[in-house]
Amino acid sequence: MSKEAVLKREGGFILVKCPYCGAEYRVPETVTYATCPYCGTTFMINKPGERIEHYLYRLIIDKNKAYRLARDFATQQIGVVDDLVENSSFKSAKLYYLPIYIYEINIKVPCKEEVEALEKQEEEIVEHKARELKLKVHGGEETEYVLKPAIDKIPIPFPKNYGFPARSRMYFKPTILKNGVYLQPTLDPMKIFDEVKKPSLNKAIEEARISCSRGYEVIDESKYNGLAHYPFWHIVYTYNGKDHNAVVDASDGTIVYLEYPLSIKGRLTVFGSGLGVLGLSTGIGAYLSASLIGDPLPGLIGGLVTGLPGFLYGAYRVARFRGEYRFRPGEEAVFVPPR
Amino acid sequence: MATESSGVFTGTYEFRCKNCGSPLDVSPETIVVVCSYCGYPNWIREDLKSEILIVPALSESKIMEKARERVSTDRDLRKIKNMISLGKPYLLYIPYYFAKASSGAEYWGRVRVKMRKCSGSGKDRSCSYYSRTVAVSGYYGPFQQYLYVIARRGVKAFTVNALGHYYLESKPKPVKLEEAKLTRSGTRRILGVEIDEKTAADILLDEHLDALRDKVTEEIVNEAKRKADMMYSGSVVGASITEKRIKPMNIDLKVSRITLLPLYIIPYTYRNGVYRFFMSGWDGLTIVAEEPMNMLSRLSWGLGGALISGIMGGLAGPAIVMGGRTGVFIGLLLGIIGLTSSYYTFKMATRPVRVEVANERFASVKGFFKKTKRVLGKFGETTTRNRALDILTNLLLSR
Secondary structure (H helix, E strand, O other): OOOOOOOEEEEEEEEEEEEOOOEEEEEEOOOEEEEEOOOOOOOEEEOOOOEEEEEOOOOOOHHHHHHHHHHHHHHOOOOEEOOOOHHHHEEEEEEEEEEEEEEEEEEEEEEHHHHHHHHHHHHHHHOOOEEEEEEOOOOOEEEEEEEOOOOOOOOOOOOOOEOOOOOOEEEOOOOOHHHHOOOOOOOHHHHHHHHHHHHHHHHHHHHOOOOOOOOOEEEEEOEEEEEEEEEEEEEEEEOOOEEEEEEEEEEOOOOOEEOOOOOOHHHHHHHHHOOOOOOOHHHHHHHHHHHHHHOOHHHHHHHHHHHHHHHHHHHHHHHOOOOOEEEEEHEEOOOOOOO | OOOOOOOOEOOOOOOEOOOOOOOOEEOOOOOEEOOOOOOOOEEEEHHHHOEEEEEOOOHHHHHHHHHHHHHOOOOHHHHHHHEEEEEEOEEEEEEEEEEEEEEEEEEEEEEEEEEEEEEHHHHEEEEEEEEEEEEEEEEEEEEEEEEEOOOOOOEOHHHHHHHHHHHHHHOOOOOOOOOOOOOOOHHHOEEOOOOHHHHHHHHHHHHHHHHHHEEEHHHHHHHHHHHHHOOHHHHHHHHEEEEEEEEEEEEEEEHHHEEEEEEEEEEEEEEOEEEEEEEOOOOOOEEEEEEOOOOHHHHHHHHHHHHHHHHHHHHHHHHHOOOEEEHHHHHHHHHHHHHHHHHHHHHOOOEEEEEOOOOOHHHHHHHHHHHHHHHHHHHOOOHHHHHHHHHHHHHHHOO
């Protein structure tokens, strides 16, 4: 199986031969992995013998549903036009499958004098298949799963630290290659592995540093798990002859990015409220200052300055050509809906 | 990955149930998958075979009743209940591992404690500051914790975490999977297990020991403050660790069997918007609810923000003008609080949906608050906070 997969290179493309079913097909020269459009086998072009785990997230939301979700969510935005549902229409939809690498980080940093004891205990655990793990000594430790986009330039607005939903995982099927823009991974998963591991490694070593008196040893059992493709819809809809974009997670329906038209009334209301809040803050500041030190000016300036970020935030949201919403994982259930 | 197991691998990435032959929904990471036709658990990784527990879900009609109840009793929703229409509930069984963890730590630390010494009273009162290094050591423990981890890889979803958290609070009784007598509509909602027990134990241990280290760090600071208070004259106004050693020991981690928890998602519409209730499947408690932002909530966030930033600004201004160097320092500090709260509250006032989380304690560990806490924590570890409050009280009292 580990025969040479590359048959020919020409015009920015490589002609490869699938090590599993023998089919021949072309892929761009820049890719690290190739997925056979006939049998679905994914392999590394340089090491065709090494097949990797590859799965994808099921497409649950179709393009019409994605459009409706985006449009309905737009009506919930502040300052949006009143007649969005009546006067907007679906224009186009493009499905992207984003490649994502999955890493399992597992780092243990036991103290030097205790390494032996730890090894002995691990043996016991295996021996008895014990449910109870009793580890008496510890330096530092970090275990987690990390997801990383497998391409440099993501063609759609995509949030940082976006995780997987709990459901809808399946084996990779070659049929999806026809339905959307299937992005081939271009980054080398092993090359970015160190960078992915770094924060956890540093944290575990720091933990060991504060617990070990005679040095420590790093046991790194982290591994690269494989590749997943995750579907996203890029939806374009029109309102009043103008195009607006939306990006919708096609697996769980999360609105990742959304543009929406603003109404004049909406703009004025938000701007006016911001101004009102700013005025109130300034007034309270001045009053407080006057009653504390008999001079309203310092408090007036204080209240004006502290009230400014809220006003500016509101003004920025409505002063633009159109409204914009972005899902940020860190703001989940606070500023943005939970997944 | 083991292919010769109870799920039969047919060669083209398709597994079939060993019991009834139906196709199975398997991903490369799946450890066990429950057949959606007959409910038979197929172990893809035979080597990890163990018993599965499940908390059975309420029926669909029961959960709809709970959802209607929520709409007619919720403070905000009952006013608009005639315009709300509930959609069909969607059930999921999500696999978790739970753990009871206990540990202790030997610690040792050097802490720089800042003291304030005052003499005289009224107008003659004058204060001076000095620092002393205090060494502390001892044993902290036992520190006990109940924890959970979702048995799926790379999952980041707020609601799934909220469910795990709620399980630890409400402690419903799980039963063995075979005894649950699930119908087909129940078994097809079970998600496969992708994290084995050993990795789960590593994740849980990591989380537990991180919490232990935080606790011990807190303890080192507090002990140093107590010591300084007894040893030196004046009062403690702040402390920061200059050196520490924390050695976790006596670690005991008991990991549960795989436990499947039911989560109901119930969509509802109000005007054009779609919102969701996330309900615990065993008792119908709404653990997370999305609700429409109404004028009142937007207004109260806006006015509340104006009030806080106004007060902060109103105190900051005079402090900067009147208080000399320390006054400037306090003024800037208050100003920062005012600036942040103004931004935060206005962002809250203009967000698209309101999210209510049933469990307040869980709500406080949400992402945003975590970040804020981290910043405030740094602020608290130094002498800054106490000193600022101290000078502020002096300033206000002297007026």
